Amino acid sequence: MAKLAKSPWLIHYDGSSCNGCDIEVLACLTPVYDVERFGVINTGDPKHADIFLITGGINSQNKAVVEQIYSQMPDPKVVCAVGICACNGGVFKDCYNIIGGVDKVLPVDVYVPGCAARPDAIIDGVIKAVGILEEKRKKKGGKH
Template identity: 75%
Template structure:
């Protein structure tokens, strides 16, 4: 892989993970994996982000935070659930304060398995998300085109 068409900016939110996936997400940015060379930047501002990386399961207290972050992101946007906890709740699924995977509140596009998800898997997930992002962009453009056409 020599280049990617778009350089997605990433917003990372730790649902209720054990930190394992979070440090692997951060490890993707650091010299061994270094996704920044493709222009992938971990941003703290949801309005700048294209991809939401969510690690860990959701609970009653963080559901509003997760929803708010997602709503603040500009369209088109993609959600990647990193790790088994974000997919189903994993080993914590029986805990009383765990509602379940991220898909209980958000439309998840890509699931990255693993406990903890390896950086290679996280990068692969982001690449797949990028393809979905492009697809979404195309459909959005088509829709806009037909609407404008109908207006005339």
């Protein structure tokens, strides 16, 4: 029954980050850190994804993109904000084109701090997200 928790697929979207967290997210997926050992696969298709990793803050233009990706993901789903910019805007908080963290538009389940977030922290966040995913699945009571 707990198949979902054994192979959670993730989708990554770069909000308005500096790229630092993005390359760290990718570094997690490649050798040395390798989250694939937890069954995690990075996918580009929102309809295949269970975990939504967002790096960077939200601005008025990418707001719609983020919402659209989220709405396409099947239930249950978990949102993971990676890096301080995704948590609350970070150094760019005072910029004219930043609305704020991801929680301004989506319900965020896991916050991963850091600038840039370290791969160890990201892996920790993903594992936490898997736990939350499993809880949500149980609450929903569906056969996934």
